Structures are given as C-alpha cells and as structure tokens.
Amino acid sequence: MQNSESNTWMQRSIPISLVLMTALAVHLPLLLLMLPLKSYDTNLHIFFASHYAHHWFDPWNTKWYAGFTQTTYPPLPQQWVALISPLLGLDLGYMAIQLIAILLLAVGVYRFSLLWVSPRAASFAALASVFLGSESFLVYSAGQLPTTFAAPIYLNALPFLFEWVRFRSWSSFFKAIALFTAAAAAHHFTLLFGSFFFAIPVLALAFRDRADGQSVTMRACAMRTILIVAVVSVAIAVVLLPFWIALFRYPVTQTPIPHPSRANYILNPEWGLNYFVIPYGAMILALPYIIVRGSTFARLRPLLFGFWIAFLIGLGGTTPVGHWLLGRAFDVLTMERFSYWATLLALPIVGMMASELVGRFRATAAFALSILAAGTCAAAVGWVTWHPNDAQDFKVNEVAAWLNRDGHDSYRYVTLGFGNKLSRLSTLTDAGSVDGEWNSGRRLPELTHYGVGALTSSKYFGEAGLDSLRAMLRHADYYGLKWVIVRDHYYDPLLWFAGWRPVDSLDDKTITIWSKDGVPPATAVNSSQIPPRWQGLMWGTLPFGSSVIAIFLLLIPARKRHRVRHEYPFPVNEEDLAPGRLAS
Amino acid sequence: MNKGGLLAVFIFAVTILLVVAGTRWPVPSAAAYAGGGQVSRTASSPEAAVSNLCDRIRAHAWDDAYNSLANKARFSALDFQHDLNGTYPGLLTYTNLDSFEMQPLHASASDAEIRLRLKWATVVGPSVTTRQLRVVRNGDRWQVEWPITSQPTLAPEVIPVNYLRWDVIDRGAGDDWGMQNVDAPHVRIVDMHPVQRAEGTVILGELLNDDIYPAYVAVTATLLRKDQTPIATEGSFDKISHVLLPKQVTPFLILFPDVTLADVGSVRMTPFSSLIAASADPVIEIQSQHMSPAPDASLSGQLVNQSGQVANVAHVLAAFYDSTGQVVWIADQYVDRALLPQTPTPFDIHIPEDLARKIASERTVVASYSFGGTES
Numbered sequence: 034m035q036n037s038e039s040n041t042w043m044q045r046s047i048p049i050s051l052v053l054m055t056a057l058a059v060h061l062p063l064l065l066l067m068l069p070l071k072s073y074d075t076n077l078h079i080f081f082a083s084h085y086a087h088h089w090f091d092p093w094n095t096k097w098y099a100g101f102t103q104t105t106y107p108p109l110p111q112q113w114v115a116l117i118s119p120l121l122g123l124d125l126g127y128m129a130i131q132l133i134a135i136l137l138l139a140v141g142v143y144r145f146s147l148l149w150v151s152p153r154a155a156s157f158a159a160l161a162s163v164f165l166g167s168e169s170f171l172v173y174s175a176g177q178l179p180t181t182f183a184a185p186i187y188l189n190a191l192p193f194l195f196e197w198v199r200f201r202s203w204s205s206f207f208k209a210i211a212l213f214t215a216a217a218a219a220h221h222f223t224l225l226f227g228s229f230f231f232a233i234p235v236l237a238l239a240f241r242d243r244a245d246g247q248s249v250t251m252r253a254c255a256m257r258t259i260l261i262v263a264v265v266s267v268a269i270a271v272v273l274l275p276f277w278i279a280l281f282r283y284p285v286t287q288t289p290i291p292h293p294s295r296a297n298y299i300l301n302p303e304w305g306l307n308y309f310v311i312p313y314g315a316m317i318l319a320l321p322y323i324i325v326r327g328s329t330f331a332r333l334r335p336l337l338f339g340f341w342i343a344f345l346i347g348l349g350g351t352t353p354v355g356h357w358l359l360g361r362a363f364d365v366l367t368m369e370r371f372s373y374w375a376t377l378l379a380l381p382i383v384g385m386m387a388s389e390l391v392g393r394f395r396a397t398a399a400f401a402l403s404i405l406a407a408g409t410c411a412a413a414v415g416w417v418t419w420h421p422n423d424a425q426d427f428k429v430n431e432v433a434a435w436l437n438r439d440g441h442d443s444y445r446y447v448t449l450g451f452g453n454k455l456s457r458l459s460t461l462t463d464a465g466s467v468d469g470e471w472n473s474g475r476r477l478p479e480l481t482h483y484g485v486g487a488l489t490s491s492k493y494f495g496e497a498g499l500d501s502l503r504a505m506l507r508h509a510d511y512y513g514l515k516w517v518i519v520r521d522h523y524y525d526p527l528l529w530f531a532g533w534r535p536v537d538s539l540d541d542k543t544i545t546i547w548s549k550d551g552v553p554p555a556t557a558v559n560s561s562q563i564p565p566r567w568q569g570l571m572w573g574t575l576p577f578g579s580s581v582i583a584i585f586l587l588l589i590p591a592r593k594r595h596r597v598r599h600e601y602p603f604p605v606n607e608e609d610l611a612p613g614r615l616a617s
Numbered sequence: 618m619n620k621g622g623l624l625a626v627f628i629f630a631v632t633i634l635l636v637v638a639g640t641r642w643p644v645p646s647a648a649a650y651a652g653g654g655q656v657s658r659t660a661s662s663p664e665a666a667v668s669n670l671c672d673r674i675r676a677h678a679w680d681d682a683y684n685s686l687a688n689k690a691r692f693s694a695l696d697f698q699h700d701l702n703g704t705y706p707g708l709l710t711y712t713n714l715d716s717f718e719m720q721p722l723h724a725s726a727s728d729a730e731i732r733l734r735l736k737w738a739t740v741v742g743p744s745v746t747t748r749q750l751r752v753v754r755n756g757d758r759w760q761v762e763w764p765i766t767s768q769p770t771l772a773p774e775v776i777p778v779n780y781l782r783w784d785v786i787d788r789g790a791g792d793d794w795g796m797q798n799v800d801a802p803h804v805r806i807v808d809m810h811p812v813q814r815a816e817g818t819v820i821l822g823e824l825l826n827d828d829i830y831p832a833y834v835a836v837t838a839t840l841l842r843k844d845q846t847p848i849a850t851e852g853s854f855d856k857i858s859h860v861l862l863p864k865q866v867t868p869f870l871i872l873f874p875d876v877t878l879a880d881v882g883s884v885r886m887t888p889f890s891s892l893i894a895a896s897a898d899p900v901i902e903i904q905s906q907h908m909s910p911a912p913d914a915s916l917s918g919q920l921v922n923q924s925g926q927v928a929n930v931a932h933v934l935a936a937f938y939d940s941t942g943q944v945v946w947i948a949d950q951y952v953d954r955a956l957l958p959q960t961p962t963p964f965d966i967h968i969p970e971d972l973a974r975k976i977a978s979e980r981t982v983v984a985s986y987s988f989g990g991t992e993s
Contacts, residue, residue, distance in 0.1 A: 296650035329621035350647020352635035496738035530855040
C-alpha cells in the first residue's frame with residue numbers, strides 16, 4: 034500500500050509552490066551571504082541603482098566618464114533596487130530583486146514549458162531551473178541582474194502570446210504587451226534576441242496548433258501576430274524612447290573590446306570550462322536527448338531550433354555561427370547570455386526527460402537527477418570562489434573616504450589595479466572619474482578609440498590599453514584629473530615620468546594616491562550629451578510604470594480555458610502524451 | 618530512418634562540422650585568444666618553431682618556452698626568463714609581448730637563421746628588442762637555439778655616496794602636495810619654436826630652473842589661430858624631465874596631433890613649477906655618446922649608474938641643435954633594463970632622417986625611477 038502511494042507520488046507533477054520553496058531554500062541563503070557582490074557586474078548595477086536612488090528623474094550621472102547618461106541601459110531592475118534601497122540598503126535591495134527574478138524564473142519556466150510538454154514535465158523543468166548552472170553562473174559569477182530579471186518576465190509573457198495568437202484572448206493580449214514591455218525595460222538584448230529564440234518558436238507552435246480544438250485560420254493567426262508585434266513595438270519604442278534617442282545619437286561605434294566568451298572553447302579550454310561546462314553542467318549529458326527528442330516530436334522542433342541556434346552562438350568562437358549571424362554585434366556582445374537562453378529553451382525537453390526517467394526508474398532516477406542538479410548548481414555557485422573575478426579582495430571604503438574629504442572630490446580621479454571594485458568605489462564616493470565599467474555609455478575619445486575596457490585594468494589590454502591610459506593622462510588638465518589611485522605598482526613608472534607624484538597611501542600602504550600639480554578643478558565636459566528634462570521624466574516614469582502595470586494586469590484572474598490535447602507521433606510516457614497546456 | 622531521426626543526425630553532424638570549422642579556422646576574435654589563429658603549430662618549419670616560442674613567451678609559459686629550446690642544456694629556465702625580462706625589476710619585468718616579426722636570413726635543410734623583433738607593451742610605451750636566432754632541425758621538428766645573454770650580477774661592494782638633497786617641510790598631513798603657499802621656484806623657457814611634422818604640429822623647447830631650489834616642472838602649450846581663438850591645448854607629458862635641480866635645463870616636446878602649423882597664429886606657453894623635495898642621487902653618467910649619421914641616424918651611448926642603488930627605469934631625453942644653437946628635434950628612449958650600480962647599460966635614440974643632417978650638437982638628460990625607492 035505504502036509502495037503504491039509512493040509510486041503515485043512519483044507520477045504526479047511537482048507543485049509549483051514546492052518548486053518556489055526549493056528556490057528559496059537554495060538561493061536565499063546564498064543571496065543573504067551577498068555572494069553576487071563578488072561577481073563581475075553586480076557592483077555596476079548597484080552603482081546604477083545608487084544613482085537612481087538619489088536622482089530618480091535625472092539619468093545624467095557625473096561619476097563616470099566625466100558624465101554619461103544612464104539612458105544607455107534599460108533601467109528596470111536597477112530602479113527596483115533603488116526603490117527598495119531605503120528599506121534594505123542597496124546591497125540587500127539588489128539581493129531581494131535578484132531573488133524575485135529567480136522565483137519568477139521558476140514560474141516562467143513552468144508556464145513556458147506547459148506550452149510544449151505535460152504539466153508534470155513542466156514542473157520538472159521548473160524545478161530544474163532552480164538548479165540551472167547558467168542561472169547560477171549569471172547570478173553569482175557574472176552578476177547580470179538585467180538578463181536574469183528580463184528572461185523570466187519574457188518567459189512569463191510567452192504563454193500569453195500563444196493564447197492571444199491561438200485563441201484571441203484579449204486579456205492575454207494586454208498581459209503579453211505589458212510583460213514584453215517590462216522585459217524590454219529590464220534588458221533590451223533579451224527582448225531583441227528573445228524574439229528570435231523564444232517568440233518565433235512559440236508563434237510557430239501557435240500556427241501549428243491552429244487546427245486543434247478551436248480551429249483558427251492561418252490568416253487570423255497572422256493578423257494577430259502582426260497586431261501584437263506592432264503594439265509591442267510601439268510600446269517599447271515609447272517606454273524606452275530616451276534609450277533609442279541615445280542609441281541613434283551615439284551609435285556603438287567604438288573599437289570592439291576583446292572578451293573571452295568569444296574565444297574558441299576547444300583552443301582555450303579554460304574559457305570552455307568557464308562559459309560551457311559551468312553554465313551547462315549536467316545538462317551536457319542531456320544534449321543528445323534534447324536533440325533526439327526535439328527532432329523526433331514535430332511539435333518540439335521549433336523549440337529545438339531556437340535552442341540549437343542559441344546553443345551554437347553561445348559557444349562563442351568555437352563555431353563561426355555567432356560571427357556569421359551577429360556580424361559586428363558578435364564583437365560587441367558577450368556570449369554567455371546565449372548559453373543562458375539556450376539552457377532555458379532546453380528546459381522543457383529536460384523536464385520531459387526527467388519525467389520519463391523518474392516515471393521509469395522511480396527513486397533511483399530521482400536520486401541521480403537530484404545529485405546531478407545539485408552538483409550543477411553547486412559548481413556554478415562555487416565557481417566564483419574557485420575562479421574569482423577579483424583575485425585580491427579589498428575594501429574601498431578608505432579610498433572613498435579620502436576622496437570625499439578636504440575638497441578632493443573637486444577633481445576627477447582614475448583608479449589603476451582596482452578591477453571591478455571601481456563600481457563599488459564610485460557608489461561610495463562623491464568624486465567623479467574619467468573611467469567606468471559601462472563601456473557602451475562612454476563617449477570620451479581617449480576611451481572609445483582603443484578597443485579596451487576600463488582603464489583600471491588597462492594593462493590587461495596590452496598596448497591598446499596602455500595607449501588609452503596614456504591618452505587619458507595626457508589630457509588630465511582638460512578633465513580635471515588630479516588623482517590616480519594605484520593598487521598595482523606596474524603603473525608607477527608611467528605616472529612618475531608623466532609628472533604625477535605620490536601624495537598619500539591608504540589601506541596599509543597597499544594603495545597609493547598620485548597627484549599632478551597644476552590641474553584645474555573638474556568642469557562639465559560632456560554637456561551636449563545631457564538628456565533634456567522631459568527624457569529624465571520619461572525615464573523615471575515609463576519603464577518602471579510598465580512593470581507596475583504588468584503586475585496589476587497579472588492580478589486580474591484569467592478565464593479557465595479548456596485544454597487542448599496534442600498527440601506526439603509515438604508514446605514515450607503516458608503523462609507526456611497529453612500535455613494539457615494553456616497555462617494562465 | 619524517419620524524418621525526426623534524420624533531423625537529429627543532421628543537427629549532430631552540422632554541429633560537429635561547425636565546431637571543427639571554428640577550431641580549424643577560428644573567427645578573428647577567437648584567433649586572438651588562441652594566440653594567432655591556428656589549432657596548434659607543429660614545429661615543422663623554422664618559422665613555426667620561432668612562432669611557437671613567441672606564443673609561449675606571450676603566454677608567460679616560461680617553462681614550456683624553455684623546454685622547446687635546442688640549447689637549453691647550456692642555461693637554466695631562470696636564466697632564460699631573466700634574459701628576456703631582466704634579473705632586476707625593469708620595464709620588461711612586468712610587461713607582455715604584444716607582437717613579433719620574423720625575418721628569415723638564411724635557411725638550409727638542417728638549420729636556419731631568423732632575425733626576431735619582439736615588440737613589448739610596456740607601461741611607458743612599446744619597446745622593441747631584436748634577437749638573431751639560429752633554428753636547427755632535430756628529427757622531424759625544428760628547435761630554436763636561444764642566444765642567451767648572461768645577465769650581470771652585482772658583487773658585494775661598498776659605494777660611498779655624497780650627493781645633494783633638498784627636503785621640503787610640509788604644513789602637515791592635511792597638506793596636499795603642491796599646495797604649499799610658498800613662492801614657486803623660478804623657471805623660464807629658454808628656447809621654443811613650433812615645427813610641422815607628419816604626425817602634427819610639434820612644439821620644441823627647453824626649460825631652465827633658474828632658482829636655487831629643485832622644482833617640479835611641466836609645460837603646457839595652447840595653439841591659437843590668427844584670430845586668437847584657441848585650437849588645442851596639450852602638455853609635455855613625459856617628453857620632459859619633470860624634476861629639475863637648481864640651474865638644470867630640460868628639453869621638452871609637445872605634440873598636437875592633426876594640427877597644421879599653417880593654421881597656427883601664435884602659441885601661448887604656460888610653464889608650471891612648484892617646490893619639490895629632491896636629491897641628486899642616483900647620478901647617471903653618460904659615457905661613449907656617439908652620433909651615427911643618416912641613414913639610420915641615432916644617438917647612442919652607455920648609461921652608468923654611479924650610485925649604489927638600482928635604478929629600475931631610466932628615461933633618456935636628448936635635444937638636438939643645429940649649427941646656430943637652435944633646437945631642431947627632441948627625442949627620447951626608455952631603457953628597458955634596470956641600471957645596476959657601476960654597470961654600463963646601452964641606449965640608442967633614433968633620429969628622423971630628414972633632421973639628422975641639420976644636427977650639429979646635442980644635449981642629453983637622464984631621469985630615472987626606482988620602485989619604492991629614490992627617483993631623480
């Protein structure tokens with residue numbers, strides 16, 4: 034009797050509440066440990082959020098690049114962090130928003146998977162999303178809050194897109210528009226590429242399924258697709274208008290900056306480990322299944338194609354596909370987000386596999402899958418410790434305090450050897466820098482002409498990096514650049530021969546402050562790029578407002594819709610044969 | 618096989634083909650990370666052997682580079698590394714190999730000679746070293762015979778020093794450097810004139826510390842159009858010796874890229890000086906100075922560090938004069954090896970060929986920097 038109950042339990046779907054509790058149990062402690070603060074970009078997003086916290090309606094940030102506009106980056110997750118920062122502080126606020134994104138991902142994966150597979154398989158997919166290596170990699174090692182925030186919103190929008198195109202549900206129409214717009218307000222690339230990898234397969238599915246149940250003509254499906262694409266495009270154009278204006282006025286023409294995600298992972302196995310093995314984890318073992326099953330079931334083929342293209346691009350320079358399909362964008366974008374999307378696209382099929390395995394091998398399979406999932410997640414979380422972004426961890430509070438006192442912040446500064454502590458320092462100090470970590474926001478020719486990242490790490494960019502640094506130091510008077518804060522004595526000879534002198538040392542003499550005499554106080558140099566006030570008002574209102582509208586719309590309950598049955602060409606598992614879908 | 622099976626096979630096959638293609642012929646960004654663009658070069662030719670060696674040097678894989686050498690039995694891996702980077706910290710110690718060029722000089726079935734130019738990305742600018750390599754055939758592969766240069770080692774010795782030193786008493790810890798509220802040392806520009814060069818307009822000149830105290834100096838120039846509106850402002854940056862002892866003169870050069878001299882109506886010069894603590898140590902003597910005529914005109918000589926301390930980086934700045942005593946060019950060189958006490962270190966400053974014929978005399982000043990120690 035007990036065994037029979039156990040078997041029944043093994044054949045049920047996993048309740049979504051249990052999936053969410055698992056996500057909380059796994060990720061809440063890690064986020065409370067502030068693990069993402071060690072990642073590449075977390076401090077950058079906290080820096081942006083810090084600006085919104087102080088200047089919600091003024092996107093002009095004077096702390097980097099002698100002034101730059103934050104309208105060059107969609108603001109939604111950073112504005113949410115800023116909003117809750119008075120209660121939790123910026124760091125904890127960031128962790129709270131990241132946690133919400135992780136929870137939303139589980140829901141999004143579940144709802145997205147329901148389009149393709151059975152509720153049981155979808156629930157396995159949702160559970161797998163909690164342990165997804167690429168998610169943990171982006172959260173704890175890359176610190177890509179906007180990507181991990183936008184993707185779940187996008188995944189949650191896709192079932193509404195399906196319902197609108199397939200069933201002309203007006204409620205879904207408005208919900209889809211609100212969610213797509215909010216996703217774009219969180220991360221523009223997710224929307225742009227998500228349209229190809231996620232939306233096209235879903236539309237293909239809707240067109241394919243149009244004859245099932247409530248049949249609908251091809252023309253009707255096409256018209257609905259055109260209508261929603263048009264409305265979403267207009268909504269995004271309006272909500273992110275300042276972003277588009279900044280993009281058209283200052284297109285990204287700067288020299289591409291090398292990034293290891295574009296390396297060939299076979300020729301450079303260390304980057305293969307970083308950008309393939311860690312993000313995919315145990316999913317690598319499932320790749321043959323994903324391809325075979327995705328090919329075998331005609332219904333899954335659109336999803337398979339989306340996965341395959343994202344997978345190939347996510348391999349960076351291992352294949353020429355990214356270079357062919359993205360053109361110049363290949364040298365501008367980083368590839369780990371494509372692997373992230375590929376893993377999300379694979380999850381429904383992985384859920385199907387897990388459902389089959391547990392259905393067939395019961396506790397043995399459940400145990401093995403649990404170990405693999407936990408191992409994948411643990412490896413991705415541990416990666417930030419085994420492969421730290423900042424080899425030397427140090428506090429920048431003392432430097433910030435130095436810059437904030439005695440009028441030192443009347444001048445600009447640049448750090449050398451600070452890695453991604455620059456964002457942290459910039460958040461804490463009132464002084465402005467000519468450097469920064471948001472490369473697409475910079476306009477200074479000394480930075481854009483050389484194909485290098487932040488000046489603080491210029492030596493790692495070889496001759497180009499050092500040329501860029503020298504060009505900037507050469508124009509110190511113009512930029513009011515009086516302070517060079519050095520934590521790497523490699524740069525000392527240059528500073529000495531260029532006329533800087535050490536004037537103070539901090540942090541147990543590990544940090545030296547160099548100064549150049551005769552430098553005038555900093556003045557505004559990029560005034561022509563300051564967005565007008567109306568753009569600031571739009572930027573502070575519409576992106577955030579789009580998320581509020583989306584939340585309100587989602588609170589409106591949807592009508593229960595009858596389920597449509599879809600038959601696969603041959604049975605695999607009784608549960609998977611009847612993937613009742615249409616979640617709402 | 619059904620349609621689905623065929624599709625799966627197609628996806629597998631295409632993926633594998635794409636990976637093979639991407640690995641065999643990497644896209645440019647991947648090739649840059651892979652160190653040149655090919656999967657692995659077997660040392661099947663002299664050039665491939667040298668290229669492999671340079672890739673290893675670039676990757677700081679010293680042991681691998683050393684183990685690939687034909688004559689490694691004659692020296693240790695550390696000797697090899699010191700030969701490239703210096704025994705004592707200098708410009709090349711922490712630098713990276715940026716690029717390299719090979720020029721085959723001779724080749725036979727069993728050996729070859731290749732001139733290798735190594736371009737290092739140092740913090741103060743590119744530095745080029747040239748080595749003539751012999752490459753020998755060993756079975757089916759080629760190996761480089763590295764022309765090791767033994768690095769000088771210092772014998773224990775007591776060197777008495779008796780140098781001048783000037784200290785400055787600050788107001789306190791809160792006093793920023795340069796905010797001294799005392800009269801700045803008196804400096805003046807003793808020569809200045811603009812010239813048109815291919816890279817833009819260049820201001821050449823000399824600055825004299827006319828005071829009895831050492832001075833930190835810098836020079837800024839603003840080019841003005843004929844209607845007195847400014848065209849551009851630039852500083853001397855590192856083309857000047859920033860620390861001048863009393864009565865010392867430094868040449869300076871200010872470059873205005875992309876500015877045509879014909880557009881310039883006048884030049885506003887702004888010399889800057891402030892009081893600075895300084896010492897005459899280390900004294901760097903210039904020996905065997907020699908001008909080589911065009912073509913390949915250059916000023917060469919040897920620097921001898923007279924003090925007992927290692928000077929890690931030396932900067933040689935030379936002013937060249939015509940027969941009337943007017944400055945016609947200023948050139949400089951960073952010496953990429955540390956200056957050891959009492960040990961001659963060569964320098965060689967290139968002079969543009971079109972100017973070399975006008976040069977009648979020259980004056981050379983040397984500035985140096987020591988990591989965590991003394992500077993002058």
